Amino acid sequence: MLQLAIIGGGVAGLSAAIYAARYGIECKIFEQKAAGGQIIVSANVENYPGVPGPISGFDLIQNFEKQVKSLNVPMLYKNCINIRGNSDGKTVEFDDGSQIEAKAVIIATGASPRKLNAKNEAKFIGRGISFCATCDGFFFKGKDVAVVGGGDSAIDESLFLSKLVNKIYVIHRRDQLRASKILQEKAFNTPNIKFLWSTVVETVNGEQKVESLALKSTKDGSSSILKVDGVFIYIGLIPASKDFCPPILDDKQGYIVTDSRMSTNIKGVFAAGDVRVSPLKQLITAASDGAVAADSVNRYLIGLS
Ligand SMILES: Cc1cc2nc3c(=O)[nH]c(=O)nc-3n(C[C@H](O)[C@H](O)[C@H](O)COP(=O)(O)OP(=O)(O)OC[C@H]3O[C@@H](n4cnc5c(N)ncnc54)[C@H](O)[C@@H]3O)c2cc1C
Numbered sequence: 001m002l003q004l005a006i007i008g009g010g011v012a013g014l015s016a017a018i019y020a021a022r023y024g025i026e027c028k029i030f031e032q033k034a035a036g037g038q039i040i041v042s043a044n045v046e047n048y049p050g051v052p053g054p055i056s057g058f059d060l061i062q063n064f065e066k067q068v069k070s071l072n073v074p075m076l077y078k079n080c081i082n083i084r085g086n087s088d089g090k091t092v093e094f095d096d097g098s099q100i101e102a103k104a105v106i107i108a109t110g111a112s113p114r115k116l117n118a119k120n121e122a123k124f125i126g127r128g129i130s131f132c133a134t135c136d137g138f139f140f141k142g143k144d145v146a147v148v149g150g151g152d153s154a155i156d157e158s159l160f161l162s163k164l165v166n167k168i169y170v171i172h173r174r175d176q177l178r179a180s181k182i183l184q185e186k187a188f189n190t191p192n193i194k195f196l197w198s199t200v201v202e203t204v205n206g207e208q209k210v211e212s213l214a215l216k217s218t219k220d221g222s223s224s225i226l227k228v229d230g231v232f233i234y235i236g237l238i239p240a241s242k243d244f245c246p247p248i249l250d251d252k253q254g255y256i257v258t259d260s261r262m263s264t265n266i267k268g269v270f271a272a273g274d275v276r277v278s279p280l281k282q283l284i285t286a287a288s289d290g291a292v293a294a295d296s297v298n299r300y301l302i303g304l305s
Pocket residue numbers: 007008009010011012013030031032033034035036037038039041042044045046047048078079080081108109110111112153240244272273274275281282283284286
């Protein structure tokens with residue numbers, strides 16, 4: 001039986017692997033897509049302590065992977081669909097029909113972008129609607145685009161787009177941003193970024209690709225049409241928790257509840273990173289969670305908790 005199965009190869013999972021391997025715990029990472037998770041699409045990371053940057057998410061993750069490989073932790077490309085078991089061990093099931101037994105599990109499956117729920121949204125994903133300016137911004141060179149959201153990601157990606165596209169309309173349902181002051185200042189001083197406050201997207205219009213958005217004011221209910229060629233959506237995250245860990249207590253949004261040692265309500269099952277209830281969802285907190293979770297697994301395996 002494997003000592004530790006780490007589900008998810010993002011920053012939380014990779015950090016957990018580094019710490020677990022250095023404790024001498026035999027572990028494997030199970031990742032459904034590619035190592036790195038959400039940050040892989042970011043062009044500029046500037047706030048990871050010790051890495052003054054700017055560094056791309058891809059390059060940063062290469063360093064994480066190098067460290068994990070040097071510790072001989074294998075990464076297997078499998079999509080976890082269920083975790084079950086008791087105090088003797090857990091069974092982790094994958095969608096290819098295979099399963100493994102492990103004494104402990106760390107769930108580090110992160111989160112994925114929340115959708116708008118606007119009419120026609122599904123039809124235009126990949127045809128003008130994107131969740132990643134770094135990946136798709138180039139396709140909109142010289143064009144007009146909308147960015148929906150008011151947090152760090154929305155403003156960060158607007159600033160990135162401002163160097164590529166003609167004009168950016170930041171559509172935000174409130175009348176002020178949630179983004180950090182430093183990002184706000186940069187955005188307010190960028191001439192081709194325009195803010196549409198207290199506004200939501202109701203419908204995405206177009207034939208083959210996005211041509212315009214039907215907008216509605218959250219203040220007076222008035223409607224308007226905004227002509228754009230693309231829409232970038234940054235309105236939050238959905239935790240990748242629900243499908244495969246129903247026994248674990250979730251809060252209303254589906255994040256996994258843990259204590260400060262990353263323990264869930266099931267003995268031997270831990271959670272780390274963006275998938276758990278936490279006040280800040282960043283690289284540094286994901287890395288920290290991974291380290292704490294691995295330490296807790298170590299204590300669990302030697303019978304200290
Ligand atoms: C565009 C963007 C820019 C950002 N910029 C910054 C920044 O500059 N600085 C910063 O600190 N933070 C930034 N963040 C936030 C940061 O990326 C996240 O907080 C961090 O990556 C979370 O790491 P994680 O390992 O918890 O989750 P994730 O990165 O989401 O990784 C989870 C991994 O688990 C895998 N997985 C999911 N479900 C399963 C399953 N069922 N089976 C197997 N594998 C599974 C996923 O494929 C993924 O690889 C940014 C986020 C985005 C989206």
